[in-house]
Amino acid sequence: MAGVIHAQDGADDIELDIESESVTPGSTISGTLDNNTPRNVWFFEGSRGEVVHFQLTVTSGTLDPVLTVFDSHGTLLFRRDDQANTRDLDLTVTLSRDDRYYISVARFGGALGSTQGGYSLLLERVGVLSQQGSTLRYDEPVIDRISSEQPELYYTFRAEEGDILNLEMIRSSGNLDPYLIVVDSNRYQIADNDDYNEQTEIARIANLLIEETGTYVVIATRYGQAGGDTAGNFVLTISESENSGLGNSILAPQRIASGESVEGIINDDQYQRYFTFTANQHDLVTITMDQTSGRLDAYLVLLTAADEVLFENDDGGSGRNARISQYRIPQAGTYTIVATRLDGEAGTSLGGFRLQFRIEGSAFEGVNPGIPRLTYGSSLQDQISDADPDSLFVFWGNAGETITVFMNRSDGDLDPVLELMDSQQQRILRNDDASETTQNARIERYSLPYTGVYYIRAMRYEGEPATSGMYALSLQRVSD
Template structure:
């Protein structure tokens, strides 16, 4: 028989090393340790280790350390749950004008849309967000110039629609966020909406300003508002085969509109219209099946329309409006004068012409005492120089127009430090013939 003795730790003192003594059969060559003896040995060792661990846990310093760990863990978890997380991507902000309406869409991938409006202290701002399709439950939020919360609303409009009316505390740019009710997984409604913005009060814009208020174009739904160099996304399909957008511009602005397909098999078409819904597009281009481009020179300061449609297919597209230059229309017989300064050594004019027209233009320095040295250039819409001329006081050029469309006539002072007056003049003959009645270019 073998005996095994296990020495337990001293109940009074905690030794640095726990000794376990085993007596019995020694595993020498030729001697096999019985299975029962091996099992008893393991049991004895485990029991001794458990006794050591139990005694260690019951020490005062362990209990204090464990309590500190519990408090620290609870504080860390609470902090992680209450600290707001920054947004992954900032929402784009689209400018909107008072007195206008804009259409939008709320979905799981795009749960909010933001717009900006400039206003003055004392203005009364009225916002209405009405659901137009789906099960959308509209929610409106208004932020101030420093991104502070001004107001928010869920159901003050008709039914579940949202509405805000508030007096603005100070001047600046306010941001309107159109979204849906609920947060996180609780926000499930989707659909399209119409946002209407109205301003009244001390900050009412001068009614004599043609850009102060967007006119009623008589379209349903109302056109969306776009600004120069701010891309706008939309879609066309069998249910919505065309869309209208409005933008404001100055007389003489040379405007380019690009409509580019971003998904689907949409073959886009685009044109620029005046308030009477008549096309003022001077030329159009389609470099590839998924992109359409239109150009126009704005005849007067005010609001204009962009009509986006398709020749076939359906899909999403981006619309981009760009002012290539702020110019003036040059007309035959019109007395045009100007002045070159150090800050303005270039002047631009725009005109329309037909293929084959012969264009003659000159630029004359009217002040003989100045050191203005004129140069004149004829450009196409790609800003490529077609012809140019220079002289000490008088610059002239002649060129047959290669294709019908809009062209640019630019005058330069090649001595930019000089200051002095100038007089541009242009003539055009249809078909490049001889003495024929001149007409506006």
């Protein structure tokens, strides 16, 4: 036994195992007491102000039951033996504090008793008394009154990082103009509401994102608070929003670090999971989503902090697995990974997955830092002259991407020439005149053969006389 709590049950000194089996309010326990087992013990987690109903029914034999409840220090809350004209027991109690409570079901006389038989015990949470400092439970309404004598009431609740919550305070009598405030454990206000949708009888804080696990305080009051002049009864409720929980929505993505592996399940209720990471400009990231069970057809999406799609992949891995390989991060910042299935909400595949994330260094590691970096969609102005007859640029491309490069003269008599080179600066393509009617250079709709570094050389035609002038250079990724 890892540990016990000593408690007094009548004349008996009993030991409560701290690792007793837990029971959830709303469930029914069944058991049998006899000479070998004269007592059973369970525990449940309770909150201050919570109203709990116990109903013990003898189901067989001669059993004369005794129902006892203790707190975590072994202090007796109540002991109930006989009830008029029946061996069954029925009572309701209000808990005085947040604690773990132990339930003992024994036969009269304990180990020295003579009765035996079966029983069932129903434990129900029937409400919460609205007293200052009461703990709110999800989906369990609290009823109370705001008046000039009591213009505000305080409640607490526990929440986990990533929870998304709704709090609602509805007037049920009088002319009360409800006002709700939520503060964190440091007493900083994080949300408030007076008239939800311009309805003076309702205060509602919708989709409150919990950014840190801890205890929060709800202040139920009226418009103007202590200086207000409305009064009346209200009903206060807290509930979880759809997709509440870390990683279940884009509002609360789960953090993932380089080298970390996370497992999850995709089904019709939760067809996508969200993860977030930070990276530096030009970092190379590789993300894999492998099926671990079922028939899941994995699908990956990479988003910017503004939820713009950067890259998608269906079957980049083996089989039905998805993979984004060595994607170059365009700007330092925060990014979101969406792990989902083919066709998302309309998809039909289900199953478990393993998501792996790695930052594999910089795209331009080993490249001369003096060479300008180009990104897709970028344009620049530069000059060709006798003193500077060519310029070298570098960019990162992915295999299969189609690119177009323009070099257009903007002044002078420059005759532009473009070269596309591989990572060893070996020429892949060269273009002098894009057509018979222009001297501008263009490499058009070229499909990149590998993922990695490419170079662009902007230069002039080498004939006589030598030309010079300003030019505009543009690198574009084009769709098929």
